[in-house]
Amino acid sequence: MKKLRVGVIGCGSIARHRHLPEYAANPNVELVAVCDNNAERALEIGEKYGVPSYTSFVELLRNAEVDAVSVCTPNYLHAPISNAALLAGVHVLCEKPMATSEEEAKSMIETAKNSGKKLMIAHNQRFVASHQKARQLIESGEVGKIYSFRTAFGHGGPEGWSVEGKEGWFFQKDKAFVGAMGDLGVHKTDLLRYVLGEEIVEVGAFVETSAKEFATVDDTAVCVLKTESGTIGTLAASWSYVGKEDNSTIIYGENAILRLEDDPNNSLVVQYKNGDVVNYQLGKIQSNDEGGQSSSHVIDQFVDAVLNDKEVPVSGEEGMKSLGVILAALESNETKQIVRVKE
Template identity: 40%
Template sequence: MIGIGIVGCGTIAKHRHVPEFSMNSDSRIIGYFNPNKNKSEILAAQYGGKVYTTYEDMLKDKAIDAFCICSPNKYHASDSIAAMNAGKHVLVEKPMAVSMEEGDAMIETASRNNRLLMVAHDMKFEYAIKKAKEIIKSGELGKILSFRTTLAHGGPEHWATEKGINSWFFKKENASDGVLGDLGVHKAHLIAWLIDDFIVEIKAFSAVLDKRNENGNFVDTEDNSICLLRSKSGIIGTLTVSWTNYGEMDKSTVLYCTNGTIEIYCHPDAPLIVTKKSKERICHTFENQNNSGVADAFINSIKNNLSSEVSGEEALRALRVILGCIEASEKNSTVTIKC
């Protein structure tokens, strides 16, 4: 049985990781840490486990084999590094860190301590995405030429536990990368995985267009970003992210290939539609997915001594793309990435 410690008891912990670790028959939640103890107590009452007053107490607990880090972005690196130095495996929420230096240090710490580091980029575990990857790998649609990928919803003030415009997501010192760090990093990770290539060139426009604080001034972090990406092999595409989509959430991706098109989450009737050059159209539907698959993948890797299903290296490449998008927008110039 793998003992789990939950760090940060906000929305993602409550709605995803805690229920999913509880459901996994090879893991047991040992306890929770949150600066506001009330949130830990609520989870402990519902799912069992202790409440730690300090992070240091939690690090010392030998019953914990692995940490699940769900704190605000600026704590991800320091919390993960401390956990791995204490001999714990780490599942950390995205973005894995707020700088390349922090990400590098996390990877180095995992390797030095021989610990598993997994980043919670959950999209690659979704049924429609996994099927799309399978179709791409089969080669039946030929070569990928270009793509567009989007992630857009109404903003974290509707999601995070601290509701409203005072959410940490809108403070640069906590969230650092605004909508790109929150949503863009998911799509930067996903698209690189789907096309099996490295993003090497970026142009971008980012802006804060709508989110305002209580004084009526714009918040610190950008709420919209549109980026142009080119991969090492020459695939080109757009990555669009928004916190100001007040309609239905848009998480669509389209891949244009030499022998047809793959549309993921573009149509309400089918999450995955493949249209061949011949105009044959195949609609794929899937059972409802009630588990992100992240906790299960993490536990499976620890239990069977397998490599991480979302490694620090691949998550760091996604962060590099996002930091590149921010730089490209700020400098109004093209950013190139060495790989």
């Protein structure tokens, strides 16, 4: 079987901790190039993996003979670089949030369609075992009607692990476009859509900067969400949780409560109405904390889809729907109105 020749564009934290090591560990991949506009960083990573390094993604696409790329750049570059790669006949795995506007997201989907190349968005929460099990339990009807939910994703902020610390693009509105809500909140909007098996249609949100005075983006957001079937719940995304990371979701159903990544020992706890409790130990969720899940599964899924010409598990359309909830939350905070998510 021919190996997939891959380039990684952007050599920051997500590339270092996820994309590069996971490509290197995949026997069906040949890592052939890396790129970062910081020449020193590009060289360091290129030397580490024994591949040429570039400071221009245009040059990488022109010279590196890649079949696929990971786009691990600041958010404002996701769409232009993904589009350029797709137009060059290269498959794209793009980090989340996929874009900074609905127009950008649509352009990426359109370019992928016209080029006949695959576009996948790196929403990794779908591949967490506890989340997949919860989806099965809901889908099978075992949980009954879903009454409500609450989900949270919070930690102390990217300055603790990003390569540039407080100076990093994460905190700059012109590069990131959105803060904790885009970094963490979009993970949870994608997770809720996946686990509940339905779309979020209305959003009310408060989006603030309360902990990171140096930032020009939000660091704390709390949203109320309503799904198409009328289920309501909350989503919190924050860079102001100074203790342990919180990456939990609780789903309240007619027959049971599902507690996902809420218990330190059991990745899923199902509390039935009749008093029975079932604990599942399905492995750890990915985390910035030590001892988190070892693989995101995103890279392996992408490689498999490209090599075997399968549908990618998280399409551009899916990425755009999850982004749409974030855009509605930002609009709700601005207008102080409940906002309908654009279809």
